[in-house]
Amino acid sequence: MKVLLFGGAGYIGTHVALAFLERNDTVGIFDNLSSGLRSNVDERCRFIEGDILNKDQVKAALSEGWDAVVHLAAFKAAGESMLKPFKYSENNITGSLNLITECVRAKVKNFILSSSAAVYGEPSYLPVDESHPTNPTNYYGYTKLCIEENLKWYSKLKDFNFVSLRYFNAAGYDGDGRMLGLEMNPANLIPVVMEVAAGLRPNLLVFGDDYDTPDGTGVRDYVHVTDLAKGHLLAADYLLKNHQNLIVNLGSESGLSVQQIIDTAREITGKGIDVQYVERRPGDPAKLIASSTKAKKELGWVAEHSSVESIIASTWKVYQANQKKSAMFK
Ligand code: WQD
Numbered sequence: 272m273k274v275l276l277f278g279g280a281g282y283i284g285t286h287v288a289l290a291f292l293e294r295n296d297t298v299g300i301f302d303n304l305s306s307g308l309r310s311n312v313d314e315r316c317r318f319i320e321g322d323i324l325n326k327d328q329v330k331a332a333l334s335e336g337w338d339a340v341v342h343l344a345a346f347k348a349a350g351e352s353m354l355k356p357f358k359y360s361e362n363n364i365t366g367s368l369n370l371i372t373e374c375v376r377a378k379v380k381n382f383i384l385s386s387s388a389a390v391y392g393e394p395s396y397l398p399v400d401e402s403h404p405t406n407p408t409n410y411y412g413y414t415k416l417c418i419e420e421n422l423k424w425y426s427k428l429k430d431f432n433f434v435s436l437r438y439f440n441a442a443g444y445d446g447d448g449r450m451l452g453l454e455m456n457p458a459n460l461i462p463v464v465m466e467v468a469a470g471l472r473p474n475l476l477v478f479g480d481d482y483d484t485p486d487g488t489g490v491r492d493y494v495h496v497t498d499l500a501k502g503h504l505l506a507a508d509y510l511l512k513n514h515q516n517l518i519v520n521l522g523s524e525s526g527l528s529v530q531q532i533i534d535t536a537r538e539i540t541g542k543g544i545d546v547q548y549v550e551r552r553p554g555d556p557a558k559l560i561a562s563s564t565k566a567k568k569e570l571g572w573v574a575e576h577s578s579v580e581s582i583i584a585s586t587w588k589v590y591q592a593n594q595k596k597s598a599m600f601k
Pocket of ligand 1: 349386387389438441458460479488489490491552555
């Protein structure tokens with residue numbers, strides 16, 4: 272299969288590329304390198320530097336003939352999206368519409384969207400399945416929902432199908448250490464915890480310890496990025512075989528609190544990890560846990576690498592490797 276990954280030089284895209292390469296698929300990566308890294312791109316990939324806001328660049332890339340497209344080119348910081356909505360509407364919505372319409376024109380009929388649990392908003396029941404109402408509490412989540420809605424319309428009107436993968440909290444790194452590029456200025460919990468352990472930040476701010484959860488801190492469903500990557504292979508196979516749409520959650524189906532993440536990180540890294548408890552972060556639900564029953568049933572997908580130990584140990588290894596590298600150049 273020939274698959275083109277838009278936004279493929281980022282954290283998740285790099286792992287997705289590795290998964291396709293492992294089974295000898297032909298992989299192209301289209302990325303504007305705004306947050307992705309050129310060094311993340313495996314040399315077996317065809318790399319195209321370009322921006323989804325530039326229709327000519329998208330058109331040229333698609334004209335090379337691909338069986339499927341994976342769309343991961345998006346900004347993803349929920350908090351930032353509330354402060355800078357233009358940045359998110361322009362890139363995430365306008366850019367995605369460019370990409371979708373150009374795929375239809377180029378007759379690339381199979382589209383996989385990197386979507387998010389943020390489309391659900393505050394859960395009204397747990398675990399969250401795909402029938403749960405979609406009512407995003409941040410603009411980022413709305414952009415993903417808006418893309419899904421457009422995909423539904425285009426698949427009704429044109430010869431075009433999509434799978435939308437609603438990721439829960441993506442975490443962890445390739446277990447074989449093939450991906451060493453760290454995200455710049457991370458805002459998500461696990462990389463921030465790692466930065467404290469590595470001495471790059473003085474402490475971790477824990478956003479709220481008075482939630483209705485066993486230890487008072489927020490509970491999330493952390494899913495290993497290698498498991499997510501596998502989901503994309505299965506989604507591509509599903510589209511090529513069934514020619515129909517699918518929206519599925521990808522989550523581990525288990526909830527971990529911020530405190531449990533800190534405790535495990537202390538054990539694995541052997542570092543103290545200084546913590547300061549502060550106010551809740553606006554828009555944060557107390558608990559978010561996936562039901563992935565549909566992904567199991569429709570795609571045969573199961574989370575195999577998503578234990579908290581595997582997630583934190585694989586991430587810590589990458590932080591240590593980077594520390595060694597930077598020490599060499601001091
Ligand atoms: C996890 C928990 C925080 C940082 C976001 C997106 C979601 C998905 C994953 C992609 C929460 C707490 C965090 C910190 C903290 N991504 N926390 N101190 O907000 O659950 O989900 O990323 O689509 O769509 O919204 O992830 O890692 O920011 O937070 O206490 O410095 O850690 O309050 O309970 P979130 P997160």
